[in-house]
Amino acid sequence: MRQQATRPVKDMQNQNPSPNSIETQNEPAPHGRRARRMSSTGWRRGPILAAGAVAAIGAMVGTGFAVQSAVAAQSESVAATAALTEALNPDIEQLGSHAGILEARAVKQAADTLTAASATLAAAQGKADASQLSSSVAALDDYKLLAPERVFELVDATETQTATVHAAVVEADRIAAEQAAAAAAAAAAAKAAADAAAEAEAEAGAGTSGPVSRPSGPSNPSGAQAIARDMLAQRGWGDDQFGCLVSLWNKESGWNVYASNPSSGAYGIPQALPGSKMATAGADWQTNAATQISWGLGYISARYGTPCAAWDTSESQGWY
Incomplete structure (x- = not known):
């Protein structure tokens, strides 16, 4: 048993000489348990140092990966924030284009609304009260000097009043048409009655060639x-x-x-x-x-x- 325990130590010393082994070769070899403890300690030191080195390297590698992951996540966050800022905050050129489109739409709606309102005002003369619509038209007529938001407000108000006045004009036209039809019917009935009377008179006077002769009474009546x-x-x-x-x-x-x-x-x-x-x-x-x-x-x-x-x-x- 003792010979088997000392043999591997000796082999390792021969394969991987260390300072301790050299000194051991020069000095008299100790004997007993001490020699075995020394040989045993020298054999175990190599694996312990290797394991420590591996653990240190693993710790360094793990720390590197963690740092790289954090840097990558931060870069992605910065890129996303930049993209969102670009989308929500257009540059001056984009803002100018948007303002131009809004102004053009306001001008188009104002012109169309004024055209319809003017036609309704003309039709409402003598038929419906269009005073409020006239005021709205006067305010909207300055649309070129107003902000688009104000133009849209005036357009909505003018369109509402135009619809109200138009409905009143339609009702007035309906009543006027009914009255005209009734008057025409009455005139037709009167004409028919006059024609019938004239025809009856003509028939009654048929066969006479001149004025109807009337009898004369006594010039000196009595009784x-x-x-x-x-x-x-x-x-x-x-x-x-x-x-x-x-x-x-x-x-x-x-x-x-x-x-x-x-x-x-x-x-x-x-x-x-x-x-x-x-x-x-x-x-x-x-x-x-x-x-x-x-x-x-x-x-x-x-x-x-x-x-x-x-x-x-x-x-x-x-x-x-």
Whole structure:
């Protein structure tokens, strides 16, 4: 056992001589446990130093990697910050381009809005209140002197007021159209009535070749005719109407107060049917010529307008 323990030490000393081994070769070799401890300590020192060196190198390498990683991360952060700053803070040239685009858009919107508002103002005359729209148009008209933000505000206000006034104009036009249609319909109806009356008058006058001849009354009437003449004058009727009345009642009753038609029951000078109708003019309607004439003139006025109109009807149809 002792020989096997000392043999490797000796071999290593032969392969890797050290100062201790040289000194050992020159001095007498110690014997016993001390010689073995010395040989054993010399053999173990090599691996311990190697392990320490490896650990020191590893520590240095690890520290290098850590430093490199930190530097790389910091570089990436600086690059990202620079990129973000460049994106959020355009240079002077970019800012100038943006301002030019904004101003051009403001000018275009202002011009278009003013064109539409002007047309609406023209259409609103006499139809709708456009005072607020006029004020907005006056303010927006100076758009070349205003900031784009202010121009956009005025554009929005003007467009809103333009829509309001336009709606009022449309409503006014609708009402005017309805009124015009109603007036046209009324005029058409009046014209149709006038045409129908003219046609009826023409048909009534057909067959006559000249002015209608009227009968003449007695120049010195007496009795019932004299009473009738006075009553016609009180109504504003002249001798022409008196002549028609004389001929009418000559045909009906011959101016006889007691004239009676047995077939119809008509009675008196005007041939009232029935005769009792004349009681509205007086209780003595059966015997008094003045009562009968008064009732007869009232009937003619209400039914035909004048004695001559009653006479024309009697001539055309045989009765009045």
